[in-house]
Amino acid sequence: MSEVAYLSVPAAGGKREQTKLANRQMILDAARAVFAELGYETATVRDIIRRTGLSVGAFYNYYRSKEEVYEALSDDGARRFRPILQAQYDAADGDFETYIRGAIRAYYVFLVDEHEAWQTTRPVEERQPHMQVETPEMRAVFEQVRNSIELIRRKDQQSHVDAEYLAAACIAIAREVGHHMLMRRPLDTEGAAEFAVQMIMGGLPALPRIG
Amino acid sequence: MSEVAYLSVPAAGGKREQTKLANRQMILDAARAVFAELGYETATVRDIIRRTGLSVGAFYNYYRSKEEVYEALSDDGARRFRPILQAQYDAADGDFETYIRGAIRAYYVFLVDEHEAWQTTRPVEERQPHMQVETPEMRAVFEQVRNSIELIRRKDQQSHVDAEYLAAACIAIAREVGHHMLMRRPLDTEGAAEFAVQMIMGGLPALPRIG
DNA sequence: TCTTCTCTGTGACGGAGCGTCATCTTCGAC
DNA sequence: GTCGAAGATGACGCTCCGTCACAGAGAAGA
Numbered sequence: 035m036s037e038v039a040y041l042s043v044p045a046a047g048g049k050r051e052q053t054k055l056a057n058r059q060m061i062l063d064a065a066r067a068v069f070a071e072l073g074y075e076t077a078t079v080r081d082i083i084r085r086t087g088l089s090v091g092a093f094y095n096y097y098r099s100k101e102e103v104y105e106a107l108s109d110d111g112a113r114r115f116r117p118i119l120q121a122q123y124d125a126a127d128g129d130f131e132t133y134i135r136g137a138i139r140a141y142y143v144f145l146v147d148e149h150e151a152w153q154t155t156r157p158v159e160e161r162q163p164h165m166q167v168e169t170p171e172m173r174a175v176f177e178q179v180r181n182s183i184e185l186i187r188r189k190d191q192q193s194h195v196d197a198e199y200l201a202a203a204c205i206a207i208a209r210e211v212g213h214h215m216l217m218r219r220p221l222d223t224e225g226a227a228e229f230a231v232q233m234i235m236g237g238l239p240a241l242p243r244i245g
Numbered sequence: 246m247s248e249v250a251y252l253s254v255p256a257a258g259g260k261r262e263q264t265k266l267a268n269r270q271m272i273l274d275a276a277r278a279v280f281a282e283l284g285y286e287t288a289t290v291r292d293i294i295r296r297t298g299l300s301v302g303a304f305y306n307y308y309r310s311k312e313e314v315y316e317a318l319s320d321d322g323a324r325r326f327r328p329i330l331q332a333q334y335d336a337a338d339g340d341f342e343t344y345i346r347g348a349i350r351a352y353y354v355f356l357v358d359e360h361e362a363w364q365t366t367r368p369v370e371e372r373q374p375h376m377q378v379e380t381p382e383m384r385a386v387f388e389q390v391r392n393s394i395e396l397i398r399r400k401d402q403q404s405h406v407d408a409e410y411l412a413a414a415c416i417a418i419a420r421e422v423g424h425h426m427l428m429r430r431p432l433d434t435e436g437a438a439e440f441a442v443q444m445i446m447g448g449l450p451a452l453p454r455i456g
Numbered sequence: 457t458c459t460t461c462t463c464t465g466t467g468a469c470g471g472a473g474c475g476t477c478a479t480c481t482t483c484g485a486c
Numbered sequence: 487g488t489c490g491a492a493g494a495t496g497a498c499g500c501t502c503c504g505t506c507a508c509a510g511a512g513a514a515g516a
Contacts, residue, residue, distance in 0.1 A: 048512075078501085095464065198425055203441070206418055259484070260482090306493065310475090
């Protein structure tokens with residue numbers, strides 16, 4: 035996507051380029067830490083930039099606002115998750131249940147990882163930006179799920195269901211059950227995943243029984 | 246729920262009490278209008294209060310912040326919806342599918358009503374406060390659904406499913422499908438409700454087919 | 457190497473919105 | 487009619503924001 039290195043230095047560029055990259059990342063890291071410590075609402079641009087040693091002006095060279103930094107963080111998450119999702123699609127080889135199970139399991143593992151990576155000082159809701167952040171990458175995830183569903187379903191004899199509603203419902207189940215999973219100890223990604231998958235595949239009558 | 250009128254004035258109280266009530270309501274109405282016009286983020290406390298003719302100080306006698314006003318608005322919505330939900334539970338007389346169908350239908354009608362009541366000047370996302378507002382009344386709605394599900398399910402021979410996950414999943418489906426329904430024209434509450442109900446009752450294989 | 461040009465970093469500054477508080481007004485009790 | 491309390495008022499100080507004139511460091515050319 036950019037210039038190709040043509041000397042021994044692999045992915046360098048000039049010193050300018052390097053510090054730019056480094057600063058961008060530094061700000062992102064600082065922001066993640068500050069959001070975790072102070073909570074998103076309380077945190078200010080100054081809090082973030084102080085941690086990097088840069089100046090206020092420098093911050094605005096990279097991001098337009100606190101919101102944009104958070105978006106960058108989310109976008110980053112979604113961007114890292116997308117290939118995982120794609121791998122599940124490829125591995126499922128056209129079988130819907132395999133895809134859904136793989137996708138949801140992967141998602142829950144991802145969720146737990148991220149959750150722990152944020153060095154949890156503050157409760158989840160405070161860390162979150164209170165916005166229904168809808169970054170391009172997140173919309174891409176939704177689209178990817180919808181497409182996968184549509185592709186797989188089309189292969190089946192089964193005539194079409196409303197792919198948009200279905201995708202929305204699947205994502206909704208996965209997200210919400212995942213959210214509740216994170217609140218429980220011990221963390222049980224498998225149990226939660228199985229619940230979600232069964233709910234999608236067979237609805238209530240199919241759900242795993244307790245006791 | 247409060248004092249009984251013991252004179253000819255039905256629900257008055259002194260003039261003090263009356264203006265207090267009136268002001269509270271005025272602020273709420275103004276806020277709804279301002280959020281619709283300017284969007285939640287852009288709107289300021291001053292924008293809201295200007296519309297009422299009151300002073301800044303007066304605002305802070307009633308609410309602590311813009312956020313609290315929005316919470317009051319949401320809370321109000323949830324409070325009005327609760328009895329509707331309860332009525333569906335009573336009418337279902339212990340039958341789960343009847344309850345779910347009634348609840349979701351009622352919810353979608355409610356959704357569309359509210360949606361139209363907000364005199365839509367701005368897109369939905371901008372009107373919304375970007376917070377994952379979780380008011381007491383909203384938590385109460387969740388609890389009510391969870392309880393209803395637990396009560397009804399317990400009657401069935403069927404052994405227990407995870408009521409918390411199930412409630413979360415049902416609400417998630419209803420909410421998300423509802424959200425997509427609102428984006429489509431013409432508005433089809435019945436179709437969306439049927440989709441959600443079938444998804445919950447029988448999962449994907451049970452979903453209504455298109456064409 | 458030295459010069460020049462350009463790009464990035466700096467932080468003081470003006471502005472916006474916030475929430476408070478000393479003060480005034482109005483209500484209602486006696 | 488008097489007086490105490492509840493409530494309204496809006497100027498004030500504060501915090502955070504985003505900008506911009508300036509400075510310093512890297513690249514490019516001689």
